Amino acid sequence: MRDIAEKVVARAQAHGAQQAAASAYQVREVSVQWRDGAVEKLTEATTRGVGVELYVDGRYASVSTSDLRAEALDTFLSDAVAMTRALAPDPFRALPDPQLYAGQSALDLQLADPDYGALTAVARRELAQQLEHAARNTPEGHRILSVTTSVSDSHSQSWRVHSDGFAGEKAGTSYWLGAEVSVQDADGRRPEDACYAGARWRGDVPDPQGIGEEATRRTLSRLGSAKPPSGQLTLVVDARAAGRVVSSLLGGLSAAGWQQKRSFLEGKLGAQIGNDLLDLTDDPLVVRGLGSRRFDGEGMASRPMPLFSAGVLRHGFVDTYYGKKLQMAPTTGRLSNLRWQLGAKDREALLRDVGDGIFVTGFLGGNANGTTGDFSWGIQGFAIRGGQLAEPIGEANISGNHLTLWPALLAVGNDPYRYSALRTPTLVFGGVNVAGR
Amino acid sequence: MSTALAAALQYFGRFGVDEPLIRAALAAALSRGGDRADVYFQHRVAHSLGLEDGAVNRAWSGIELGVGIRVLRGDQTGYGYTEDLTPESVRQAALTAAAIADGPSRDRPIPQLVVSAIAHRYPAQTPWDQVAAATRLPLLQRVQERAFAADPRVQKVTVHFSDEEGAVLMVDSDGRVAFDLQPMTLIHLSCMAEDNGRRESNGGNIAGRAGLEFYSDAKLDKLVREAVDRTTILFEAGQPPAGEMPVVLGAGSSGILLHEAIGHGLEADFNRKGVSIYADKLGKPIAAPFVTVVDDATPQGARGAINVDDEGNAAGLTTLIHDGVLQTYLHDSISARHYGVAPTGNGRRESFRHAPLPRMRATYMQNGPHTPEEIIASVERGIYCGNFANGQVQIGAGDFTFYVKNGWLIENGKLTRPIKDVNLIGNGPKVLEQIDMVGNDLKIDDGGWTCGKDGQSVPVSQGMPTTRVRAMTVGGRG
Numbered sequence: 001m002r003d004i005a006e007k008v009v010a011r012a013q014a015h016g017a018q019q020a021a022a023s024a025y026q027v028r029e030v031s032v033q034w035r036d037g038a039v040e041k042l043t044e045a046t047t048r049g050v051g052v053e054l055y056v057d058g059r060y061a062s063v064s065t066s067d068l069r070a071e072a073l074d075t076f077l078s079d080a081v082a083m084t085r086a087l088a089p090d091p092f093r094a095l096p097d098p099q100l101y102a103g104q105s106a107l108d109l110q111l112a113d114p115d116y117g118a119l120t121a122v123a124r125r126e127l128a129q130q131l132e133h134a135a136r137n138t139p140e141g142h143r144i145l146s147v148t149t150s151v152s153d154s155h156s157q158s159w160r161v162h163s164d165g166f167a168g169e170k171a172g173t174s175y176w177l178g179a180e181v182s183v184q185d186a187d188g189r190r191p192e193d194a195c196y197a198g199a200r201w202r203g204d205v206p207d208p209q210g211i212g213e214e215a216t217r218r219t220l221s222r223l224g225s226a227k228p229p230s231g232q233l234t235l236v237v238d239a240r241a242a243g244r245v246v247s248s249l250l251g252g253l254s255a256a257g258w259q260q261k262r263s264f265l266e267g268k269l270g271a272q273i274g275n276d277l278l279d280l281t282d283d284p285l286v287v288r289g290l291g292s293r294r295f296d297g298e299g300m301a302s303r304p305m306p307l308f309s310a311g312v313l314r315h316g317f318v319d320t321y322y323g324k325k326l327q328m329a330p331t332t333g334r335l336s337n338l339r340w341q342l343g344a345k346d347r348e349a350l351l352r353d354v355g356d357g358i359f360v361t362g363f364l365g366g367n368a369n370g371t372t373g374d375f376s377w378g379i380q381g382f383a384i385r386g387g388q389l390a391e392p393i394g395e396a397n398i399s400g401n402h403l404t405l406w407p408a409l410l411a412v413g414n415d416p417y418r419y420s421a422l423r424t425p426t427l428v429f430g431g432v433n434v435a436g437r
Numbered sequence: 438m439s440t441a442l443a444a445a446l447q448y449f450g451r452f453g454v455d456e457p458l459i460r461a462a463l464a465a466a467l468s469r470g471g472d473r474a475d476v477y478f479q480h481r482v483a484h485s486l487g488l489e490d491g492a493v494n495r496a497w498s499g500i501e502l503g504v505g506i507r508v509l510r511g512d513q514t515g516y517g518y519t520e521d522l523t524p525e526s527v528r529q530a531a532l533t534a535a536a537i538a539d540g541p542s543r544d545r546p547i548p549q550l551v552v553s554a555i556a557h558r559y560p561a562q563t564p565w566d567q568v569a570a571a572t573r574l575p576l577l578q579r580v581q582e583r584a585f586a587a588d589p590r591v592q593k594v595t596v597h598f599s600d601e602e603g604a605v606l607m608v609d610s611d612g613r614v615a616f617d618l619q620p621m622t623l624i625h626l627s628c629m630a631e632d633n634g635r636r637e638s639n640g641g642n643i644a645g646r647a648g649l650e651f652y653s654d655a656k657l658d659k660l661v662r663e664a665v666d667r668t669t670i671l672f673e674a675g676q677p678p679a680g681e682m683p684v685v686l687g688a689g690s691s692g693i694l695l696h697e698a699i700g701h702g703l704e705a706d707f708n709r710k711g712v713s714i715y716a717d718k719l720g721k722p723i724a725a726p727f728v729t730v731v732d733d734a735t736p737q738g739a740r741g742a743i744n745v746d747d748e749g750n751a752a753g754l755t756t757l758i759h760d761g762v763l764q765t766y767l768h769d770s771i772s773a774r775h776y777g778v779a780p781t782g783n784g785r786r787e788s789f790r791h792a793p794l795p796r797m798r799a800t801y802m803q804n805g806p807h808t809p810e811e812i813i814a815s816v817e818r819g820i821y822c823g824n825f826a827n828g829q830v831q832i833g834a835g836d837f838t839f840y841v842k843n844g845w846l847i848e849n850g851k852l853t854r855p856i857k858d859v860n861l862i863g864n865g866p867k868v869l870e871q872i873d874m875v876g877n878d879l880k881i882d883d884g885g886w887t888c889g890k891d892g893q894s895v896p897v898s899q900g901m902p903t904t905r906v907r908a909m910t911v912g913g914r915g
Contacts, residue, residue, distance in 0.1 A: 192834065
């Protein structure tokens with residue numbers, strides 16, 4: 001596949017592109033979905049393709065194909081160059097400054113499990129079966145309507161080649177286990193919830209027993225949920241759920257949004273956005289990290305980058321193109337992993353500190369206005385009373401604005417969620433508008 | 438070989454696909470004792486263009502080519518796919534899918550291949566493969582010029598245009614063959630406006646299964662007017678109050694309520710597994726007698742229209758709720774067999790990389806007895822929803838949401854002030870029961886809606902007459 005990336009760059013130049021960058025990829029994916037005692041679906045495939053960015057006479061296009069036959073590729077590139085020539089010129093388009101390719105970390109990120117391939121079809125089915133068994137074999141297992149479990153793994157490789165000499169290769173593996181449980185509620189509702197866990201190395205994936213039990217526990221806890229009263233309340237957001245709030249904040253860090261003036265964080269570099277507790281870094285160099293990389297999608301060497309330090313906005317996601325438009329130094333166009341300045345307390349201690357409020361375990365729909373920072377999301381979770389979790393709540397919304405939410409960040413937990421590159425800890429916010437009954 | 442079969446196989450012939458290759462793939466697929474198998478060949482060529490900062494200065498294009506092979510044993514599915522259409526690669530993918538069964542082949546010969554006749558709901562008059570890139574550029578420029586001209590507060594405009602020509606060939610182990618050409622196009626206009634130092638952005642899009650002829654002047658004018666109006670009104674818009682109140686859904690894209698509140702819950706895979714809140718409600722009244730809801734593959738040129746589903750089954754109009762009574766689920770072949778009914782033509786997939794699932798097409802409510810004016814006049818205090826960004830549902834608990842981008846506060850039967858950016862949440866069956874007025878102004882929205890399920894996106898349409906829901910929870914701040 002590396003040959004294909006090289007050939008695509010060469011052929012694009014032969015057809016008239018002054019610069020080109022190609023990424024060829026090959027991904028093997030296997031998944032088993034299991035439901036109520038039997039395999040529901042087996043999927044197994046190796047997929048591949050190539051994408052290329054073309055710089056032709058000051059014009060730019062990005063194209064991709066999965067038809068890798070030599071003659072088809074050549075026609076495809078010739079058509080793509082012709083299409084690019086029809087566009088208006090764009091003086092800001094170019095490959096990155098080659099100096100930014102230098103300085104890749106020498107750290108072994110260990111993104112690919114050397115034993116990938118050792119997991120057999122039989123072992124996958126057994127894992128799926130164990131997940132179901134764990135979910136059902138719980139004290140109130142008789143209330144379960146259905147259990148669906150999944151076992152999936154993948155091995156991906158990609159090769160990136162630029163016409164200016166950059167060449168890079170990536171390989172990564174991942175393994176995921178999951179269990180989804182549905183139970184019967186008294187009023188005809190059939191609440192469902194799930195638990196998923198995964199890792200880059202098979203040995204780091206937790207035991208199926210805990211995953212299955214957790215899925216059932218979470219689902220049973222939804223029984224009898226009701227709307228909370230409306231009001232302004234303290235919100236404790238579960239580490240697993242907090243990614244929703246955080247990714248909405250990070251949406252404001254895109255240089256494209258800044259340049260297009262569609263970001264509530266535009267022009268706010270150096271400004272206080274949250275209180276001291278808002279302190280996070282984009283860290284691409286986490287060993288076995290889900291979002292780790294040695295170079296980014298443009299070939300630029302990856303390094304840690306503070307996003308917020310003690311509440312102050314320090315850096316955004318600036319790629320080469322929008323960096324040129326904004327006359328800013330490029331950083332990287334995309335998030336890798338987040339590293340939080342963690343607090344000292346776990347969830348239980350935070351709940352005790354809060355006393356009364358709402359514990360959010362999940363979000364349902366909703367959206368945010370990226371230009372103004374306003375958000376409105378559906379939530380589910382539990383009432384908090386006297387520092388303890390009380391009755392389950394649902395069918396409620398929260399709303400507010402990021403520019404007032406983060407100054408009201410009251411606490412950050414010590415418990416980053418391991419199964420997302422965002423690694424969010426439990427977060428506590430004061431005075432959030434909750435709409436219920 | 439019949440003329441019809443030769444015609445159906447002709448398109449993929451250029452990629453080396455012929456009857457022997459298809460027969461070998463199906464034989465390999467059934468080699469371990471599967472009940473049935475099908476192959477799904479797909480070729481899709483998509484282009485898009487982007488206008489930003491005054492110029493059409495970026496383009497994307499993509500070619501997808503591959504085959505997906507599915508083997509069924511009872512309710513169980515084995516699935517494999519490949520981008521490489523050589524006989525050996527296709528056979529390997531078929532053997533992978535075959536592993537869902539683990540016995541000997543039942544020696545089931547594949548009968549003679551017979552092509553199904555299908556509808557013609559989206560013949561493109563000017564197909565995209567005959568349109569030069571240079572011909573598309575002025576479309577985006579026209580939209581930009583009109584957006585700037587429409588209101589001096591508009592400061593930034595982006596226009597995104599895309600078109601697609603797709604071909605699919607499906608053959609199953611019963612010898613059924615279906616071939617379809619599937620065009621698609623979409624234009625999206627996004628505006629950022631400034632007013633006394635404040636900024637707001639919003640946009641709009643129109644989409645359909647059509648060729649270049651889709652873009653009439655009138656359509657583009659309406660797109661611009663709506664996108665600019667929806668942006669500039671945000672400067673006057675506030676947050677609605679929080680809590681339960683009556684909600685009036687405007688005609689058109691409010692069909693998102695049906696999509697989330699009932700559509701997904703009626704997808705038969707969820708009911709077959711017993712996990713939908715609608716499981717066991719067939720034949721029962723679930724809404725007022727003037728509520729009739731359909732899922733329709735037939736609207737000419739609509740984004741959610743299909744001539745045939747992605748399993749080769751005929752697709753027509755399916756009535757989900759008739760006069761308030763639940764009629765049927767949305768079926769693919771697996772669930773239809775499970776329930777012993779005919780498939781409803783709802784087996785759809787994102788691409789050859791995915792096995793089909795029961796999915797919606799164009800979902801809408803039929804007209805009711807009320808006028809839009811009397812519906813608004815009936816509300817003492819509530820909100821009116823104009824247009825939407827997105828929605829989501831929990832299939833089993835029934836809780837669903839949709840996000841209102843623009844709306845109005847209703848006070849004493851009148852629209853009084855604009856509102857924005859608010860999530861609404863309700864429970865599907867409860868909200869259906871609480872639909873107490875339905876207007877006579879059904880509109881099927883022509884927006885570029887996309888539905889996601891199990892990691893697969895498919896294009897859909899939705900529609901609604903003006904409708905009143907007695908109470909929903911509005912996520913405001915007042």
